[in-house]
Amino acid sequence: MNTEIDHDSNILKHMRADHEALQSVLASMSEVYFPPAAIKTLKRFSTVQAASWVGVSRAHFNNHADELGLTPELVGKSKQRFYTLADINAVRQHLAQKTTSDEKARLYDPRRRGDEELAVISCVNFKGGSAKSTTAVHFAQYLALKGYRVLLADLDPQGSTSGMMGIVPERVTHDQSLYAAIRYDNPRPMSEVAQKTYFENLDIVPSGLWVADWEFDAPRVTTSTMEEEREMRLRLAELENSLASGNLPRSEFERLSQEVDSLRVKMRGMSLQRLYFLRLQAALTDVQDQYDVVVCDTAPNLGYLSNAAIGASNHLLLTIQPQMLDCESMAQYLMTSITHQEQYEAAIKRALGSEYITDKTLHYLITRFNTASTPQNDVSKILRTYLKNVLDHSMVNTTAVEEARTRQLTLYESDRNQFNPKTYDRAIEFMNQANAEIEKIILRGWGRL
Structure with a gap:
């Protein structure tokens, strides 16, 4: 079978044309929605929204925001307050610190504590x-x-x-x-x-x-590590047999023992690498x-x-x-x-x-x-x-x-x-x-x- 292609087949021409067209339109859309220098920002939250995320009333939230000296954005003639997420978290932590109830403190500030694992x-x-x-x-x-x-x-x-x-x-x-x-x-x-x-x-x-x-990468490293581990196991068995013979000079016994310890450490590390x-x-x-x-x-x-x-x-x-x-x-x-x-x-x-x-x-x-x-x-x-x-x-x-x-x-x-x-x-x-x-x-x- 001749695998050399002197010119594109119809399917390759079709795929290339569609790819170029799609890439072009996506690039144009990306420039509109996400130009290279664009940085996405998060909206501010109304007092109703902010209070609901913390689990308190609007008045309670505003009172604690005032205690902290927060400066929400004031919108419209009624000067409706809008808070950032940083403001919301500041109020949340303020409430958690002020309450004497551990249960309420965890409701306000739910971050893990003590022995709670990731x-x-x-x-x-x-x-x-x-x-x-x-x-x-x-x-x-x-x-x-x-x-x-x-x-x-x-x-x-x-x-x-x-x-x-x-x-x-x-x-x-x-x-x-x-x-x-x-x-x-x-x-x-x-x-x-x-x-x-x-x-x-x-x-x-x-x-x-x-x-x-x-x-x-994962299967490549797994395979090569298994081969390396196999050689190490053979060497480890050889060393353990020598140590078990009981006919070694003290210096040789200590040298082989150190090599055994070193091999076991390496094999443990390689096991971790193999377990992708x-x-x-x-x-x-x-x-x-x-x-x-x-x-x-x-x-x-x-x-x-x-x-x-x-x-x-x-x-x-x-x-x-x-x-x-x-x-x-x-x-x-x-x-x-x-x-x-x-x-x-x-x-x-x-x-x-x-x-x-x-x-x-x-x-x-x-x-x-x-x-x-x-x-x-x-x-x-x-x-x-x-x-x-x-x-x-x-x-x-x-x-x-x-x-x-x-x-x-x-x-x-x-x-x-x-x-x-x-x-x-x-x-x-x-x-x-x-x-x-x-x-x-x-x-x-x-x-x-």
Whole structure:
């Protein structure tokens, strides 16, 4: 078969033309919405909104804001107050410090305390279009608005989550992407890769095309490490046999003993490198004291990156549309996940011990739910009947979310007056209900519920 092509085939011409056309229009749109020097900003919040996020009355919020000497923006003839998220957090912490009730202090300022471990939650599924990115970004923003310190990790090379947070994936450099923190050659500390965003208390580790390289690095390093480990094991067995002979001079015995100790240390380090699914978990130790929650968005597959996110997680949130095709896809996902999890646990037990296996919870969130659709309601009932831990609240399909995305915004960043008010209020209500239920998963993990 002749593999040399002197001229483009029709399909290559077609693909190249479409690629150039699409790239051109996307570049034009990017210049409008996100020019190179553009910096995304967060709106201010009315007193009603600010007070609701803290959980107090408007008057109570304004009184404490005045005590702190905050200077909200005054709008209109009535001089309605609008606060920044930094103002909201200042009031939140002020209230927590003043109250004598530990319970109220935690409601005002919910950040983790004492022996509460860093919570890592990953949005996962085989299938694209199940609203993983939308769920991850809205939940991360919800947590930040509630007062938590949040890191949003984008593990999808498509970079949808990064884009929703105002970062153009195509402009993310090698050292700026999540790849830099998990690569095998000269990795950067996660604390240096994490970026501040326009959302106070919400940082991001962005994605981009570079992140896809890890899908090739992980199996390559795993294979080469296994071969190296095999040679070390043979050498270790040889040394142990020599030491067991009992016929060695003291100096030789000590030399061989030191080599045995050195080999065991190296083999342990290589085991950690071989266990690629622990790579993200290890990288996160660098920032575990800086955040309360890490929210991971994964690619629609069970590749190396997705498995690294699962390996690092305490909680898995499987997003699913209430349609039969999605249910069939999810069944395949669960079957594959069972095999992977069994292999991971066995590998960790052999290399490190069972105490290194991270316990996880699994919950299901029904997304893009059309409440008026009889077939979707039927599928939703099936899911709730036969699966454990399906969340009571769904991510309801609403035009408000899509309208917000056309403006490069989330619901939490959008102004109500940009929408039909009833549509917006309904969308925010459903979004908050779902996110509050996901929040409870984390609180239960900390033993608060």
